[in-house]
Amino acid sequence: xxxxxxxxxxxxxxxxxxxxxxxxxxxxxxxxxxxxxxxxxxxxxxxxxxxxxxxxxxxxxxxxxxxxxxxxxxxxxxxxxxxxxxxxxxxxxxxxxxxxxxxxxxxxxxxxxxxxxxxxxxxxxxxxxxxxxxxxxxxxxxxxxxxxxxxxxxxxxxxxxxxxxxxxx
Numbered sequence: 539x540x541x542x543x544x545x546x547x548x549x550x551x552x553x554x555x556x557x558x559x560x561x562x563x564x565x566x567x568x569x570x571x572x573x574x575x576x577x578x579x580x581x582x583x584x585x586x587x588x589x590x591x592x593x594x595x596x597x598x599x600x601x602x603x604x605x606x607x608x609x610x611x612x613x614x615x616x617x618x619x620x621x622x623x624x625x626x627x628x629x630x631x632x633x634x635x636x637x638x639x640x641x642x643x644x645x646x647x648x649x650x651x652x653x654x655x656x657x658x659x660x661x662x663x664x665x666x667x668x669x670x671x672x673x674x675x676x677x678x679x680x681x682x683x684x685x686x687x688x689x690x691x692x693x694x695x696x697x698x699x700x701x702x703x704x705x706x707x
Contacts, residue, residue, distance in 0.1 A: 553580060553640050555615045561585070564646075565596055570660065573599040573607035576693070581643045585686075586655075593653035596646075601662025601701040608637060608695070641694040644703065649686040657689070659703070664696075667705040674705045 559581040564571055566588040575584060576598065586596055598604065648655055657675050659665045665674035690707035 552612045552637055553642055555612055556580060556642075557615070559583060565594070566590055568595045570597045570599055573603040574611075576604055576644060577608040577642070578611045579642065581645065583645045583647065585647045585649050587648045587686075589649070591653070594655040595658055596655065597658040598660040598663045598701075598703070600660045602699055603660075604663070604701050605637060605695055605698065608640070612637075637695045638697070639694060641692055644691045644693050646689045646691070647686045648689070657703075662700050664700065664702045665705070666702055669705075672705050674703070 557579045560579040561583045562575045562578075562585070564575050564584045564586040566586070567590055571584070571586075576582060587594065599607075646657065657665070659675070667674040688707065689705065691703040691705050694702050694704070696702050
């Protein structure tokens, strides 16, 4: 991978420099999901709840913080991808590549909560749903504390200050 040639999809399609998937431990109770727990791979698998008995509200970080964390993840992955070369060789300029319309999948696994929990949008974040019958902000749960419930979103950077989470499952 040391000789990629003149063109590299990693530069033009920033998401491709990131790992395919990561697993992240999230909040166990109501609070804000930090930007670094929402980005960093093509698919981010986020575990929340951890046996909380009551309904919880998980709010995203702000869109600006999510975009900044994504930019940092891309820059870090790029530097690590240089392999045997020094990290100072051709590091990406902060803010490049363009992250507009970049998207990834966020899967939230609500583990053990026995009541319906809510996924709320932080500043600059909008929630949408692919299916009109699916509430974008509802993390629907079963009555069993042993059965995690999966909610999946496609996350898209829609401007320098906005991010959209579209529920698809």
